[in-house]
Amino acid sequence: MEVDIEKYEAENFRKLDKIIAQYKEQRGMLIRILQKSQEVFGYLPLKVQAYIAEKLDIPISTVNGVVSFYSLFSQEPQGKYTVSVCLGTACYVKGAQEILEAIKKELQIDVGETTMDNLFTLKATRCIGACGLAPVITINDDIYGRLTPADIPSILYKYTSADKKARVTH
Amino acid sequence: MLSLTPVRSIEDLRKIKEETYTGIKLRLKDSAVEREIAKYHILVCTGTGCASSKSKLIHQKLEDEIRKRKLEDKVKVIKTGCFGFCKLGPIIVIHPDRTFYTKVELEDVDEILDQHIENGQIVEKLLYKSVKTGELQKTIDEIDFFNHQMRIALRNCGVINPEDIREYIALDGYMALADILTKKIPAQEIIEEIKQSGLRGRGGAGFPTGLKWEYTASYEGDEKFVLCNADEGDPGAFMDRSILEGDPHSILEAMIIAGYCIGAKQGYVYIRAEYPIAVERLEIAIDQARRIGLLGSNILGSSFDFDLDIRIGAGAFVCGEETALIQSVMGFRGEPRPRPPYPAEVGLWEKPTLNNNVETYANIPVILRKGARWFAGIGTKDSKGTKVFALAGQIKNTGLIEVPMGTTVRTIIYDIGGGISNDKNVKAVQCGGPSGGCLPAEMLDKEIDFKSLTDIGLIMGSGGMIVMDETDCMVDIARFYLEFAQDESCGKCVPCSIGTKRLLEILEKISSGQGEMEDLERLENLCYEIKDSSLCGLGQTAPNPVLSTLKFFRDEYIAHIKDKYCPAGVCNGLLKVVISDDKCIACGICARICPVNAITGEHKKPPFRIHQDVCIKCGACIARCPVNAIYKH
Known part of the structure; x- marks a missing residue:
């Protein structure tokens, strides 16, 4: 098992090298490099930040400063599915808070946390611009609109059962 | 991928326009299309709103079915940007009939093809029903939602395919640019036209756009930059997203013209990562403009070079502030700095930089084509368009x-x-x-x-x-916005980062029923101090929701403080959870599940009582009561 992990990691760092090589010569590409790295690793552990700092020859404090500043960067591992509840004004006045509570209750986690099985991470986001469909949540790239708290269990169930099926067939 | 022949002159551009225009003429309102030979265009909205209700699948199914039925010669399916009527998505419009179908589902595709396309009969169940008169409205022109509007910035949204540059060109797109480059119109003349139009920045502050262009043009620099602020962070605003999704080339054209006017060769569009469809359309648009020769060197045979790149934000509201945005484009923490110097003088990489909002840019090509006088004729004395x-x-x-x-x-x-x-x-x-x-x-x-x-x-x-x-509480709304400001404050200056925190604490105190009358004065004083002393627009405007609600809805604040009562029934701290004796069957479930043992009563012997001093208003009893006898009051 350990060998596998190392193999994955080496592979990811090779991808990281490619990303750095691609953007290194262009001005102002730190955020782009971090975005691409997060796509590879799923999050930005300190090790990756240190690696990027060294390759770009900038202080790690600069890298970490950027990572900690922007809400889309994460220094913790994320669940397979990120459930984002829009708390923009339109959604808020249409009852987004109750949707959020329903999800918290269903998943038994708070905002910013990940479920024990690493399946779901719960986030509260600001407006995603789908105000016409308020209240709205997104699960990875899927958007669900005009929700009521009662819709939540069946939506989440779709993902848990899809995940189970995927594991059985493997 | 679309095959495109490079354009090297205004004539080349006109040729594309003429070729494409014939094809899309039947979508335009006043065009006379002979019914006999007319083909159908089915427009499917694939903006964020409709895409979330599976409009992309509908688009796919329409294409498949049309191929199966061998209707390719008669019908064309086109992906468009947002029509604006997001509530009724997915939306489909069929031209030349201008039929507006709402809430279309996958299963409706066959019916639309059978009835409308093959038999010329409208599918009534998909028509929009007026909320006023209850009548079915057959065409887009009959619908109230549309016929009180005047679309300039949104002129092409829902009309053209945003993923095909030729359709933009067909409706006079890139003509303003071509005209400028062919006639070698001096930059000052163009800037003067924009000044005359009275256009003001649509991003918030309303600074006169022409002046901004003039200032940026006046500063010397070996390099200059054009920026587009597409970091639309205001919760509840999605116009920039829709323009980028529905008509990205209008932004490109305006930015190229801006580059010509101020003497820049490079531009950046800074866009939120939360808008994946807009980013994708923008990428396609830039790629097509490059391939057709409208971006790059020697644009339209002139000596003018210009190129564009996208910078994707990483989630920080403050980056909508221009000095913070510039930091972020350079890959740093998006922290603002004091102005002056303004970005027009010291911007990206310390060079003169012009920064405008998406909607502002969307107006530019039309203003230059139709003239400043036309634009200045719309709107009010000091706000045009x-x-x-x-x-x-x-x-x-x-x-x-x-x-x-x-x-x-x-x-x-x-x-x-x-x-x-x-x-x-x-x-x-x-x-x-x-x-x-x-x-x-x-x-x-x-x-x-x-x-x-x-x-x-x-x-x-x-x-x-x-x-x-009436069900929205104004104190809660003020609290909501302060929570947002507090969350998004970058932390650089004290008035904003700590001041908004204190404001939020006072508001929370009031909404939980602990407020005192002196708090209102404290709120007001603190608001003015934050406005006066914050570094950037975020802090300077963050107290506005509090000040305006204090001004217009002071009664509600007083009700929260003096009467310990939330008129809208929103603020949890001021609500009581009560049991209705009429409905209660004394089953005792509530008393058993109450986490703090706040409910007492004897099985089968009403009444049951909630002790308000113990109750934490968690709502567990409300959710479990089998006869809905418990409610918040």
Whole structure:
């Protein structure tokens, strides 16, 4: 098992090298490099930040400063599915808070946390611009609109059962 | 991938225009299309709103079915950007009939093809039913939501395919640019035209666009930059997203012209990562413009070079502030700095930089084509042209609308928006997002423009308009915006980062029933201090939601403080959970599940009582009561 992990990691760092090589010569590409790295690793552990700092020859404090500043960067591992509840004004006045509570209750986690099985991470986001469909949540790239708290269990169930099926067939 | 022949002159461009125009003419309102030979165009909205209700699958199925039925010669399916009527998505429009179908589902595809396309009969069940008269409205032109609008910035949204540059060209796209480059019109002349038009920045502050261009052009620099601020962070505003999704080339054209005017060769569009479809369309647009030769070197055979790149944000509201945005484009922490010097002098990499908002740019090509005088003829004395508003909240027709400056809020809410959902009464309209404030119902006849809003302490902002009814608590709304400001404050300056925290604490105190009358004065003083001393626009405007609600809804604050009562029934701290004796069957479930043992009573022997001093208002009893006898009051 350990060998596998190392193999994955080496592979990811090779991808990281490619990303750095691609953007290194262009001005102002730190955020782009971090975005691409997060796509590879799923999050930005300190090790990756240190690696990027060294390759770009900038202080790690600069890298970490950027990572900690922007809400889309994460220094913790994320669940397979990120459930984002829009708390923009339109959604808020249409009852987004109750949707959020329903999800918290269903998943038994708070905002910013990940479920024990690493399946779901719960986030509260600001407006995603789908105000016409308020209240709205997104699960990875899927958007669900005009929700009521009662819709939540069946939506989440779709993902848990899809995940189970995927594991059985493997 | 679209095959494109490079254009090297205005004649090449005209040729594309003529070739494509014939193909899309039947989508235009006043074109005379002979019914006999007419083909059908089926327009499917694939903006974010409709895409979330599976419009992409509908588009796919339409294409498959048409191929199966061998109707390819008769029918063309086109992906478009947002029509604005997001509430009714997915939306399909069939031309030349101009039939507007709403809430289309996958299963409806066959019916549309059988009935409408093959037999020429309208599918009535998919038509829009007027919220006012209850009548079915067959064409897009009959619908109230659209016929009070005037679309300039949104002119191409829902008309052209945003992923095909030729369709933009067909409707005179890139003609303003071609004209400038062919006739070698001097930059000063173009800037003068924009100044004359009276166009003001649509991102919030309303700075005159022409002046900004003039300043940036006047500073010397070995390099200069053009920026587009597409970091639309105001919750409740989505006009920039829709323009980028529905008509990305209008932004490209304006930025290229801006580059010509100020002497820049490079531009950047800074866009939020939360808008994946807009990013994708923008990428496609830039790629097509490069391949056709409208971006790159020697554009249209001239000596002018210009190129564009995209920078994707990483989630920070403050990056909508221009100095913070510039930091972020350079890959740093998006922290603002004091101005002056303004970016026009010291911007990206310390070079003169022109920064405008998406909607502002979208107006530029039309202004240059139709003339400053035409544009200046629309709107009010000091605010020219139109404004796009994102209508949301407790309103029947939510969506994106564009109206001339000076339109009243009442027209927007009742004529276009169709009124308040559930026919409740409007209480307030929140304008301008977290930097704006609440306009009370008494002011619905206010004509909206930059000045009229500033006069009453609100701002235009980016144009979010959220309608609230009697079930929305104004103290809670102020608290909501402060929570947002506090969350998004970058932490660089004390008035904003700590000041908004203190404001939020006082508001929380009031909404939990612990408020004192002195708190109102404290709130007000602190608000003015934060406004005066914050570093950037975020802090300077963050107190606006508090100040405007204090001004127009002081009664509600007083009710929270003196009577310990939330009139709208929202603030949890002031609500009591009570058991209705009429309904209670004394089953005792509530008493058993109450986590703090606040409920007492004897099995089968009503009444059951909730002890308010112990109750934490968690709502567990409400959820479990088998006869719905427990409620918040």
